[in-house]
């Protein structure tokens with residue numbers, strides 16, 4: 001891309017609100033947010049702040065009550081949602097995957113966007129590509145291992161390979177670190193960092209609860225509180241102690257070491 005060309009917008013939310021139909025409860029309120037190609041965003045906020053709901057909007061699985069959502073050049077409400085979804089990669093620790101299928105088969109199902117494999121649709125190139133992605137995610141030796149016996153960290157990386165085989169214009173990760181032990185977490189962070197380095201146009205949005213889970217390639221953050229944007233922009237401006245304290249409603253200290261983040265909640269000391 002020439003230096004003077006504007007960077008394409010991957011998703012844009014303007015004045016977006018989501019309300020629960022039955023009770024009129026406000027879930028998201030007046031969200032404005034733009035993600036451009038090649039950016040990596042973290043979505044942070046307390047439980048119930050609205051992170052997953054934002055992911056569902058940009059993942060084209062729901063419509064806003066008010067405002068506009070554009071994803072990969074299409075406005076929700078004016079596009080075939082299923083077709084749009086086929087261009088968006090989605091990874092969630094809650095994803096349902098048949099446990100008896102091998103890691104290689106699970107990756108292949110990403111090419112058809114199906115839970116079960118559609119064998120007639122996978123040519124030799126696609127099968128080879130699934131092996132390449134497994135290798136890229138350090139899972140080369142697991143190709144024939146049933147998904148159900150893979151560890152949580154291996155499963156997360158299999159699901160990322162599954163999402164990447166469709167060459168998505170946008171990759172969404174909903175709490176991919178959920179229930180991972182420390183080595184698995186670090187392997188996944190390394191994998192995300194490597195993927196970003198080798199794919200300059202890859203665009204990701206990761207919902208997470210912990211700053212320690214942010215890979216060094218995450219350059220932007222959106223902080224949500226009670227369905228509203230508290231801050232958005234480059235991580236250096238957004239992930240400050242003051243902003244995190246406001247976001248989570250208790251004193252939080254933030255530090256950074258070699259591109260990684262540290263956060264801890266400082267309880268006010270009891271008076272002696």
Ligand SMILES: Nc1ncnc2c1ncn2[C@@H]1O[C@H](COP(=O)(O)OP(=O)(O)OP(=O)(O)O)[C@@H](O)[C@H]1O
Pocket residue numbers: 020027045046047048049050051052053054
């Ligand atoms: N389908 C729904 N029906 C009713 N309320 C909903 C629905 N989806 C979300 N909510 C409510 O909207 C709010 C935001 O939910 P959401 O799952 O987006 O938050 P979150 O930030 O992802 O939370 P967590 O960190 O706990 O996963 C919560 O109060 C939730 O109970």
